[in-house]
Amino acid sequence: MNSAEIITIGDELLIGQTVDTNSAWIGAQLNLYGIGVKRITSIQDRREEIVSALNESLGRRSGLVLITGGLGPTSDDITKETLAEYFGSKLVTDSGVLETVTERLRIRNLEMNDNNRRQAMVPEHCTVLPNQTGTAPGMMFEKEGIIIISMPGVPLEMKHIMQEHVLPMIARKAGKGVILHKNIMTYGTFEAKLAERLEQFERELPDDIKLAYLPAHGVIKLRLTGHGDNSSAVRESISGQVSKLYTIIPDVIYGEDEVTLEEKVGSLLLDNGLTLSTAESCTGGKIASLITSVPGSSAWFMGSVVAYDNEIKTKLLGIDPETIRVYGAVSRETAAAMARGVRLLTGTDYAVGVTGIAGPTGGTPEKPVGTVWIAVASDSGIVTERHNFADDRIINISRSANTALNLLRKQIISR
Numbered sequence: 335m336n337s338a339e340i341i342t343i344g345d346e347l348l349i350g351q352t353v354d355t356n357s358a359w360i361g362a363q364l365n366l367y368g369i370g371v372k373r374i375t376s377i378q379d380r381r382e383e384i385v386s387a388l389n390e391s392l393g394r395r396s397g398l399v400l401i402t403g404g405l406g407p408t409s410d411d412i413t414k415e416t417l418a419e420y421f422g423s424k425l426v427t428d429s430g431v432l433e434t435v436t437e438r439l440r441i442r443n444l445e446m447n448d449n450n451r452r453q454a455m456v457p458e459h460c461t462v463l464p465n466q467t468g469t470a471p472g473m474m475f476e477k478e479g480i481i482i483i484s485m486p487g488v489p490l491e492m493k494h495i496m497q498e499h500v501l502p503m504i505a506r507k508a509g510k511g512v513i514l515h516k517n518i519m520t521y522g523t524f525e526a527k528l529a530e531r532l533e534q535f536e537r538e539l540p541d542d543i544k545l546a547y548l549p550a551h552g553v554i555k556l557r558l559t560g561h562g563d564n565s566s567a568v569r570e571s572i573s574g575q576v577s578k579l580y581t582i583i584p585d586v587i588y589g590e591d592e593v594t595l596e597e598k599v600g601s602l603l604l605d606n607g608l609t610l611s612t613a614e615s616c617t618g619g620k621i622a623s624l625i626t627s628v629p630g631s632s633a634w635f636m637g638s639v640v641a642y643d644n645e646i647k648t649k650l651l652g653i654d655p656e657t658i659r660v661y662g663a664v665s666r667e668t669a670a671a672m673a674r675g676v677r678l679l680t681g682t683d684y685a686v687g688v689t690g691i692a693g694p695t696g697g698t699p700e701k702p703v704g705t706v707w708i709a710v711a712s713d714s715g716i717v718t719e720r721h722n723f724a725d726d727r728i729i730n731i732s733r734s735a736n737t738a739l740n741l742l743r744k745q746i747i748s749r
Contacts, residue, residue: 335397335481335507338364341387342402345619348398356402363496364398367504368512374394379404384416392480398504399480403487404472407449407682414473416485418457421475427457427698428462428471435469472499497517511610512565515620516572518556519593520586521740525549528556528586535575535582539720543575551732553595553640588743595739597625603634608683612638613651613676615663616690616706620735636680640671651675657742658747662701663707664689669707670716679712684746685711686738690721691728706734710745717745 340360340576346352354376361371372394377383384404391399404413416424426462432454439446453469456462463472468491475482483500485492508614520528525547538546542562548555558575560568580587588599605612612621622638625631641647644663648655661667672687688718690706697703704723719741723733 336369337372337396337506338369338400339391339394339396339399339403341384341391341399342374342376343384343401344376344380345378347403348378356487356489359489360400360402360496363501364504365513365515367501369398370513380413381412382420384413385420388420389483391671392477392482395480396602397480399482400500401482401484403486405486407453412509413723414455414457416556417473417474417475419421419458421457421459421477423457423459426458426732427451427454428456430464431455431456431462431471434464434466434471438469438499450662459605463495465491465495466498467494471495472618474499478573480483484525503676512562512568513558514565514568514572516558516560516576517556517591518576518587518590519589520554520556520583521552521588521736522586523554523583525554528554528583531583532556532579535578539575540571543571551729552736563709588740594624594628594744595626595736599739599746600625600631600634602743604630606746608746609636609680610684610686611636611676611682612678612685612738613687614638614640615642615647615672615688615736617688617731617734618642619733621686621688622740623734636657636682639676641678644665647672647675651679664691664701664705665709666709666718666720668681668707670711670718673709673711673716683712686739686742687711688734690726690730690734693725694727694736703728704730706730707737708734708741710738710742712745712749714745714749 340357342354342357342682347354357374370599375387377387405409435453436446437449439450443626463474465471468486468488470486472483472485472495485495502657539545542560544559547558548557558572560572562568565620588595598634614621619638619640625635641651646660649654651672652675655668657671667687669687670691673685677685687709690704691701692695693703701723706723709718722731722738
Protein backbone atom coordinates (compact mmCIF):
# COMPACT_ATOMS: atom_id res chain seq x y z
CA MET A 335 0.00 0.00 0.00
CA ASN A 336 1.96 3.02 -1.23
CA SER A 337 -0.66 5.14 -2.98
CA ALA A 338 -4.16 6.36 -2.25
CA GLU A 339 -7.06 8.27 -3.74
CA ILE A 340 -9.60 10.49 -2.02
CA ILE A 341 -13.22 10.92 -3.07
CA THR A 342 -15.16 13.77 -1.46
CA ILE A 343 -18.93 13.75 -1.76
CA GLY A 344 -21.26 16.72 -1.44
CA ASP A 345 -22.84 19.46 -3.53
CA GLU A 346 -21.66 22.01 -0.96
CA LEU A 347 -18.06 21.32 -2.00
CA LEU A 348 -18.78 21.78 -5.69
CA ILE A 349 -20.61 25.10 -5.34
CA GLY A 350 -17.99 26.58 -3.04
CA GLN A 351 -20.23 26.69 0.02
CA THR A 352 -17.82 24.47 1.96
CA VAL A 353 -14.04 24.35 1.55
CA ASP A 354 -12.56 20.86 1.37
CA THR A 355 -10.16 20.83 4.31
CA ASN A 356 -10.56 17.07 4.77
CA SER A 357 -8.43 16.14 1.77
CA ALA A 358 -5.55 18.36 2.85
CA TRP A 359 -5.55 16.85 6.33
CA ILE A 360 -5.84 13.29 5.04
CA GLY A 361 -3.05 13.82 2.53
CA ALA A 362 -0.72 15.12 5.23
CA GLN A 363 -1.46 12.14 7.46
CA LEU A 364 -0.97 9.58 4.70
CA ASN A 365 2.37 11.11 3.77
CA LEU A 366 3.64 10.38 7.26
CA TYR A 367 3.22 6.70 6.42
CA GLY A 368 4.87 6.92 3.03
CA ILE A 369 1.57 6.87 1.14
CA GLY A 370 1.20 9.40 -1.66
CA VAL A 371 -2.20 10.70 -2.75
CA LYS A 372 -2.48 10.20 -6.51
CA ARG A 373 -5.82 11.89 -7.04
CA ILE A 374 -8.59 13.80 -5.25
CA THR A 375 -12.06 13.71 -6.80
CA SER A 376 -15.06 15.78 -5.68
CA ILE A 377 -18.49 14.60 -6.77
CA GLN A 378 -22.19 15.10 -6.15
CA ASP A 379 -24.07 12.81 -3.77
CA ARG A 380 -25.60 10.97 -6.73
CA ARG A 381 -25.58 7.23 -7.30
CA GLU A 382 -24.16 7.40 -10.81
CA GLU A 383 -21.38 9.81 -9.72
CA ILE A 384 -20.38 7.64 -6.78
CA VAL A 385 -20.34 4.47 -8.91
CA SER A 386 -18.34 6.19 -11.65
CA ALA A 387 -15.78 7.58 -9.20
CA LEU A 388 -15.35 4.20 -7.54
CA ASN A 389 -14.92 2.39 -10.86
CA GLU A 390 -12.27 4.88 -11.95
CA SER A 391 -10.39 4.74 -8.65
CA LEU A 392 -10.39 0.95 -8.53
CA GLY A 393 -9.32 0.86 -12.16
CA ARG A 394 -6.22 2.88 -11.33
CA ARG A 395 -5.29 0.24 -8.73
CA SER A 396 -4.43 2.52 -5.83
CA GLY A 397 -4.09 0.46 -2.68
CA LEU A 398 -6.41 2.69 -0.67
CA VAL A 399 -9.53 4.71 -1.53
CA LEU A 400 -10.85 7.06 1.14
CA ILE A 401 -14.35 8.52 0.79
CA THR A 402 -15.69 11.41 2.88
CA GLY A 403 -19.22 12.80 2.98
CA GLY A 404 -22.71 11.71 2.05
CA LEU A 405 -23.42 9.81 5.28
CA GLY A 406 -25.95 12.15 6.86
CA PRO A 407 -29.29 11.02 8.32
CA THR A 408 -31.51 12.60 5.65
CA SER A 409 -32.87 11.11 2.45
CA ASP A 410 -30.57 13.13 0.19
CA ASP A 411 -27.51 11.33 1.61
CA ILE A 412 -27.39 8.17 -0.49
CA THR A 413 -23.75 7.16 -0.22
CA LYS A 414 -24.41 4.30 2.19
CA GLU A 415 -27.14 2.79 0.05
CA THR A 416 -25.00 3.14 -3.07
CA LEU A 417 -22.01 1.46 -1.41
CA ALA A 418 -24.17 -1.44 -0.24
CA GLU A 419 -25.42 -1.96 -3.78
CA TYR A 420 -21.94 -1.51 -5.27
CA PHE A 421 -20.43 -4.20 -3.04
CA GLY A 422 -23.36 -6.59 -3.49
CA SER A 423 -24.68 -6.22 0.03
CA LYS A 424 -27.86 -5.22 1.82
CA LEU A 425 -28.35 -2.75 4.65
CA VAL A 426 -28.77 -4.21 8.11
CA THR A 427 -29.01 -2.67 11.57
CA ASP A 428 -25.76 -2.69 13.50
CA SER A 429 -26.55 -3.04 17.20
CA GLY A 430 -23.36 -1.29 18.28
CA VAL A 431 -24.03 1.74 16.09
CA LEU A 432 -27.67 1.83 17.22
CA GLU A 433 -26.54 1.85 20.83
CA THR A 434 -24.14 4.72 20.13
CA VAL A 435 -26.82 6.76 18.35
CA THR A 436 -29.33 6.10 21.14
CA GLU A 437 -26.90 7.17 23.83
CA ARG A 438 -25.87 10.35 22.01
CA LEU A 439 -29.52 11.34 21.61
CA ARG A 440 -30.24 10.55 25.26
CA ILE A 441 -27.41 12.79 26.45
CA ARG A 442 -28.82 15.64 24.35
CA ASN A 443 -32.40 14.96 25.47
CA LEU A 444 -33.52 14.24 21.92
CA GLU A 445 -36.02 11.64 20.74
CA MET A 446 -35.12 8.91 18.30
CA ASN A 447 -36.76 9.18 14.87
CA ASP A 448 -36.54 7.24 11.61
CA ASN A 449 -33.68 9.38 10.29
CA ASN A 450 -31.65 8.65 13.41
CA ARG A 451 -32.33 4.93 13.08
CA ARG A 452 -31.09 5.05 9.48
CA GLN A 453 -27.66 5.95 10.85
CA ALA A 454 -27.44 2.48 12.40
CA MET A 455 -28.04 0.81 9.02
CA VAL A 456 -24.82 -0.42 7.40
CA PRO A 457 -23.94 -2.70 4.49
CA GLU A 458 -24.01 -6.27 5.73
CA HIS A 459 -20.53 -7.18 4.51
CA CYS A 460 -18.61 -4.08 5.57
CA THR A 461 -16.35 -3.65 8.59
CA VAL A 462 -17.92 -1.02 10.83
CA LEU A 463 -15.58 1.68 12.15
CA PRO A 464 -17.23 3.12 15.30
CA ASN A 465 -17.67 6.87 15.51
CA GLN A 466 -17.60 8.21 19.07
CA THR A 467 -17.96 11.84 17.99
CA GLY A 468 -21.09 11.52 15.83
CA THR A 469 -23.84 9.22 14.69
CA ALA A 470 -22.55 8.04 11.29
CA PRO A 471 -20.02 5.19 11.48
CA GLY A 472 -17.18 4.62 9.10
CA MET A 473 -17.37 1.60 6.79
CA MET A 474 -14.51 -0.41 5.34
CA PHE A 475 -14.70 -2.66 2.27
CA GLU A 476 -12.13 -4.63 0.32
CA LYS A 477 -12.27 -5.46 -3.35
CA GLU A 478 -9.57 -7.02 -5.49
CA GLY A 479 -6.97 -6.26 -2.85
CA ILE A 480 -7.95 -2.59 -2.62
CA ILE A 481 -9.26 -1.15 0.65
CA ILE A 482 -12.16 1.29 0.40
CA ILE A 483 -13.17 3.30 3.46
CA SER A 484 -16.19 5.58 3.72
CA MET A 485 -16.25 8.23 6.46
CA PRO A 486 -18.46 11.18 7.47
CA GLY A 487 -17.66 14.53 5.91
CA VAL A 488 -17.75 16.41 9.22
CA PRO A 489 -14.03 17.11 9.86
CA LEU A 490 -14.13 16.25 13.56
CA GLU A 491 -15.80 12.91 12.88
CA MET A 492 -13.60 12.09 9.90
CA LYS A 493 -10.43 12.79 11.91
CA HIS A 494 -11.67 10.63 14.77
CA ILE A 495 -12.23 7.64 12.49
CA MET A 496 -8.90 8.20 10.73
CA GLN A 497 -6.97 8.42 14.00
CA GLU A 498 -8.76 5.62 15.82
CA HIS A 499 -9.16 3.11 13.02
CA VAL A 500 -7.68 3.99 9.63
CA LEU A 501 -4.18 5.19 10.51
CA PRO A 502 -3.44 2.28 12.88
CA MET A 503 -4.52 -0.09 10.09
CA ILE A 504 -2.29 1.74 7.61
CA ALA A 505 0.64 1.55 10.01
CA ARG A 506 0.30 -2.23 10.02
CA LYS A 507 -0.01 -2.54 6.26
CA ALA A 508 2.27 0.23 4.97
CA GLY A 509 5.59 -0.76 3.48
CA LYS A 510 8.98 0.59 4.44
CA GLY A 511 8.92 3.48 1.98
CA VAL A 512 8.76 6.94 3.53
CA ILE A 513 7.88 10.41 2.28
CA LEU A 514 9.14 13.28 4.41
CA HIS A 515 8.54 17.03 4.05
CA LYS A 516 10.42 20.06 5.30
CA ASN A 517 9.07 23.58 4.89
CA ILE A 518 11.25 26.67 4.73
CA MET A 519 9.23 29.86 5.19
CA THR A 520 10.24 32.98 3.26
CA TYR A 521 9.07 36.55 2.92
CA GLY A 522 10.30 39.67 1.15
CA THR A 523 10.49 38.54 -2.46
CA PHE A 524 8.18 37.24 -5.18
CA GLU A 525 7.92 33.75 -6.60
CA ALA A 526 9.54 34.35 -9.99
CA LYS A 527 12.51 36.13 -8.42
CA LEU A 528 12.92 33.44 -5.78
CA ALA A 529 12.83 30.73 -8.45
CA GLU A 530 15.50 32.61 -10.38
CA ARG A 531 17.76 32.72 -7.33
CA LEU A 532 17.24 28.98 -6.78
CA GLU A 533 17.73 27.78 -10.37
CA GLN A 534 21.12 26.19 -9.73
CA PHE A 535 19.95 24.81 -6.38
CA GLU A 536 17.07 23.04 -8.14
CA ARG A 537 19.33 21.66 -10.87
CA GLU A 538 21.63 20.16 -8.25
CA LEU A 539 18.89 18.55 -6.17
CA PRO A 540 19.29 14.77 -5.81
CA ASP A 541 16.69 12.62 -7.54
CA ASP A 542 15.04 11.67 -4.26
CA ILE A 543 14.20 15.28 -3.31
CA LYS A 544 11.72 17.63 -4.95
CA LEU A 545 11.15 21.36 -4.37
CA ALA A 546 7.75 23.08 -4.49
CA TYR A 547 6.85 26.78 -4.22
CA LEU A 548 3.68 27.51 -2.23
CA PRO A 549 2.89 31.26 -2.16
CA ALA A 550 0.15 32.93 -0.10
CA HIS A 551 -0.17 36.70 0.42
CA GLY A 552 3.55 37.32 0.13
CA VAL A 553 4.66 34.34 2.21
CA ILE A 554 6.35 31.73 0.03
CA LYS A 555 6.66 28.29 1.55
CA LEU A 556 9.49 26.23 0.06
CA ARG A 557 8.55 22.59 0.53
CA LEU A 558 11.29 20.00 0.21
CA THR A 559 9.92 16.48 -0.22
CA GLY A 560 12.18 13.46 0.15
CA HIS A 561 11.44 9.87 -0.87
CA GLY A 562 13.26 6.75 0.19
CA ASP A 563 13.29 3.47 2.09
CA ASN A 564 15.06 4.74 5.19
CA SER A 565 13.61 7.66 7.15
CA SER A 566 16.95 8.61 8.72
CA ALA A 567 18.66 8.75 5.34
CA VAL A 568 15.84 10.80 3.82
CA ARG A 569 15.83 13.20 6.76
CA GLU A 570 19.62 13.63 6.51
CA SER A 571 19.39 14.31 2.78
CA ILE A 572 16.71 16.97 3.30
CA SER A 573 18.72 18.55 6.11
CA GLY A 574 21.67 18.97 3.75
CA GLN A 575 19.49 20.82 1.24
CA VAL A 576 18.05 23.06 3.96
CA SER A 577 21.58 24.07 4.92
CA LYS A 578 22.24 25.04 1.31
CA LEU A 579 19.12 27.21 1.23
CA TYR A 580 20.36 29.16 4.24
CA THR A 581 23.54 30.01 2.34
CA ILE A 582 21.70 31.05 -0.85
CA ILE A 583 18.67 33.03 0.43
CA PRO A 584 19.36 33.90 4.07
CA ASP A 585 17.83 37.35 3.60
CA VAL A 586 14.31 36.05 2.93
CA ILE A 587 14.11 32.99 5.21
CA TYR A 588 12.25 33.80 8.40
CA GLY A 589 11.52 30.32 9.77
CA GLU A 590 10.80 26.66 9.21
CA ASP A 591 7.91 24.24 9.12
CA GLU A 592 4.57 26.09 9.43
CA VAL A 593 5.69 29.02 11.58
CA THR A 594 3.88 32.27 10.77
CA LEU A 595 5.38 35.75 10.75
CA GLU A 596 3.36 36.70 13.82
CA GLU A 597 4.63 33.63 15.67
CA LYS A 598 8.22 34.39 14.69
CA VAL A 599 7.92 38.02 15.77
CA GLY A 600 6.33 36.92 19.03
CA SER A 601 9.14 34.52 19.85
CA LEU A 602 11.77 37.17 19.08
CA LEU A 603 10.07 39.71 21.34
CA LEU A 604 9.55 37.19 24.12
CA ASP A 605 13.10 35.83 23.99
CA ASN A 606 14.53 39.35 24.20
CA GLY A 607 12.10 40.68 26.80
CA LEU A 608 10.71 43.31 24.41
CA THR A 609 7.24 44.78 23.97
CA LEU A 610 5.20 45.95 20.98
CA SER A 611 2.29 48.21 20.09
CA THR A 612 0.70 49.06 16.73
CA ALA A 613 -1.06 51.99 15.08
CA GLU A 614 -3.09 50.92 12.08
CA SER A 615 -5.03 52.77 9.43
CA CYS A 616 -5.55 50.83 6.18
CA THR A 617 -5.13 47.45 7.89
CA GLY A 618 -7.95 48.21 10.34
CA GLY A 619 -6.54 46.09 13.16
CA LYS A 620 -5.37 43.19 11.02
CA ILE A 621 -1.85 43.31 12.46
CA ALA A 622 -3.15 43.30 16.02
CA SER A 623 -5.49 40.43 15.13
CA LEU A 624 -2.61 38.34 13.77
CA ILE A 625 -0.48 39.13 16.80
CA THR A 626 -3.16 38.24 19.34
CA SER A 627 -3.88 34.96 17.53
CA VAL A 628 -0.56 33.75 19.00
CA PRO A 629 -1.02 32.11 22.42
CA GLY A 630 0.78 34.06 25.13
CA SER A 631 0.97 37.29 23.13
CA SER A 632 -0.17 39.25 26.18
CA ALA A 633 3.39 38.89 27.48
CA TRP A 634 4.75 41.16 24.76
CA PHE A 635 1.87 42.91 22.97
CA MET A 636 0.56 45.95 24.82
CA GLY A 637 -2.16 47.21 22.50
CA SER A 638 -3.18 48.95 19.30
CA VAL A 639 -4.82 52.11 18.02
CA VAL A 640 -6.90 51.72 14.87
CA ALA A 641 -6.61 55.29 13.63
CA TYR A 642 -8.75 55.06 10.52
CA ASP A 643 -9.93 58.67 10.58
CA ASN A 644 -7.46 61.56 10.50
CA GLU A 645 -9.02 63.06 13.63
CA ILE A 646 -8.14 59.90 15.55
CA LYS A 647 -4.58 60.16 14.24
CA THR A 648 -4.27 63.68 15.61
CA LYS A 649 -6.22 63.32 18.86
CA LEU A 650 -5.11 59.89 20.05
CA LEU A 651 -1.69 59.56 18.46
CA GLY A 652 -0.72 63.21 18.76
CA ILE A 653 0.12 63.67 15.08
CA ASP A 654 0.49 67.31 14.05
CA PRO A 655 -2.42 68.15 11.70
CA GLU A 656 0.09 69.99 9.51
CA THR A 657 1.90 66.70 8.86
CA ILE A 658 -1.25 65.21 7.37
CA ARG A 659 -2.15 68.44 5.52
CA VAL A 660 1.27 68.83 3.92
CA TYR A 661 2.26 65.23 3.25
CA GLY A 662 -1.09 63.41 3.27
CA ALA A 663 -2.47 60.64 5.45
CA VAL A 664 -0.65 58.11 3.26
CA SER A 665 2.95 59.19 3.51
CA ARG A 666 6.30 58.41 5.09
CA GLU A 667 5.84 61.24 7.55
CA THR A 668 2.40 60.14 8.74
CA ALA A 669 3.40 56.48 9.09
CA ALA A 670 6.44 57.51 11.13
CA ALA A 671 4.33 59.81 13.30
CA MET A 672 1.82 57.00 13.90
CA ALA A 673 4.55 54.62 15.05
CA ARG A 674 6.14 57.31 17.21
CA GLY A 675 2.81 58.32 18.70
CA VAL A 676 1.61 54.85 19.69
CA ARG A 677 5.02 54.01 21.13
CA LEU A 678 4.88 57.11 23.29
CA LEU A 679 1.29 56.33 24.26
CA THR A 680 1.99 52.72 25.32
CA GLY A 681 5.64 52.90 26.37
CA THR A 682 6.67 49.87 24.30
CA ASP A 683 10.10 48.97 22.98
CA TYR A 684 8.82 48.69 19.41
CA ALA A 685 5.86 50.19 17.60
CA VAL A 686 4.50 49.69 14.10
CA GLY A 687 2.61 52.30 12.10
CA VAL A 688 0.79 51.49 8.85
CA THR A 689 -1.14 53.77 6.53
CA GLY A 690 -2.20 53.19 2.94
CA ILE A 691 -4.87 52.98 0.29
CA ALA A 692 -6.52 49.56 0.46
CA GLY A 693 -8.99 50.30 -2.35
CA PRO A 694 -10.86 49.78 -4.48
CA THR A 695 -11.29 53.58 -4.44
CA GLY A 696 -9.22 56.44 -3.09
CA GLY A 697 -6.18 56.11 -5.29
CA THR A 698 -4.51 58.90 -7.29
CA PRO A 699 -1.84 58.86 -10.03
CA GLU A 700 0.78 59.73 -7.39
CA LYS A 701 -0.62 57.32 -4.81
CA PRO A 702 -2.52 54.52 -6.57
CA VAL A 703 -4.57 51.86 -4.82
CA GLY A 704 -2.16 49.51 -3.05
CA THR A 705 0.21 52.26 -1.92
CA VAL A 706 1.21 51.58 1.69
CA TRP A 707 3.70 53.20 4.05
CA ILE A 708 5.01 51.15 6.98
CA ALA A 709 7.09 52.44 9.88
CA VAL A 710 8.79 50.72 12.82
CA ALA A 711 9.86 52.86 15.76
CA SER A 712 12.31 51.86 18.50
CA ASP A 713 15.19 53.29 20.52
CA SER A 714 17.28 52.98 17.35
CA GLY A 715 15.04 55.43 15.50
CA ILE A 716 12.30 55.03 12.91
CA VAL A 717 12.59 52.90 9.78
CA THR A 718 10.05 53.40 6.98
CA GLU A 719 9.22 51.57 3.77
CA ARG A 720 6.87 52.29 0.87
CA HIS A 721 5.18 49.40 -0.89
CA ASN A 722 2.88 49.12 -3.86
CA PHE A 723 0.74 46.03 -3.60
CA ALA A 724 -2.34 45.05 -5.62
CA ASP A 725 -5.66 46.60 -6.64
CA ASP A 726 -7.57 44.15 -4.43
CA ARG A 727 -8.60 45.37 -0.99
CA ILE A 728 -8.31 42.06 0.87
CA ILE A 729 -4.90 41.29 -0.65
CA ASN A 730 -3.65 44.77 0.19
CA ILE A 731 -4.69 44.46 3.83
CA SER A 732 -3.13 41.01 4.19
CA ARG A 733 0.10 41.95 2.40
CA SER A 734 0.40 45.16 4.42
CA ALA A 735 0.06 43.26 7.69
CA ASN A 736 2.57 40.59 6.72
CA THR A 737 5.06 43.12 5.37
CA ALA A 738 4.81 45.17 8.56
CA LEU A 739 5.51 42.08 10.65
CA ASN A 740 8.47 41.18 8.46
CA LEU A 741 9.95 44.68 8.70
CA LEU A 742 9.56 44.50 12.47
CA ARG A 743 11.22 41.06 12.50
CA LYS A 744 14.22 42.38 10.60
CA GLN A 745 14.58 45.35 12.96
CA ILE A 746 14.53 43.10 16.01
CA ILE A 747 17.20 40.70 14.72
CA SER A 748 19.46 43.58 13.65
CA ARG A 749 19.30 45.45 16.96
